[in-house]
Amino acid sequence: MRLTVGLTTVVAISLLGAGTASAEVREAKIQCLGSNANFHLYPFYLSLVATSSDDRPGTISIQPRGDSNFGPFGYHATVNWTNLDTGESGVVAQDGTIGANMPSFNVDTGWGTVRLTGAVGTSGLSAGQTMQCSGADLYVP
Known part of the structure; x- marks a missing residue:
């Protein structure tokens, strides 16, 4: 009986002493920079920030972030992902507007190291050529 009371007291004190831990957030950027088919909007810059x-x-969340002195103008972003630990892969796409609506989107990749690559094209006065973007690896718990 005495052992049970002592153990309960130790557990209660341990729980009281435990604070709330903040979750670790990891980030990787896929950078896109190049010429814009809408010549007056040169240059075109977009990064896809994956967390x-x-x-x-x-799950990863991808938030497009863009910059232009002119706009708004539309874009179409494609992200290819490959989970290096499980071998699973997929493609996700997102349309948005630089200078206005740039919605984030979620991708279920499973846990492990995920390799991300991307491509972006513009729309507007004339549809832009698709440009390849840098790649990045992101650990997903």
Whole structure:
């Protein structure tokens, strides 16, 4: 009986002393920079910022971030992902507007190291050529 009371007290004190831990957030950027078919909007810049968090295992969130002195103008972003640990892969696409609506999107990749590559094209006065973007690796818990 005495051991049980002592153990309960130790557990209660341990729980009281435990604070809330903040989840670790990881980030990787896919950078896109190049000429714009809408010549008056030169240059074209967009980064796709991918994040993973302990709070959302197996999922990454991708937030487009763009910059232009002119706009708004449309874009179409494609992200290819490959989970290097499981071998699974996929493609996701997103349309948005630089200078206005740039919605984020989620991708279920599973846990492990995920390789991300991308391509972006513009739309507007004339549809832009698709340009390849840099790649990045992101650990997904």
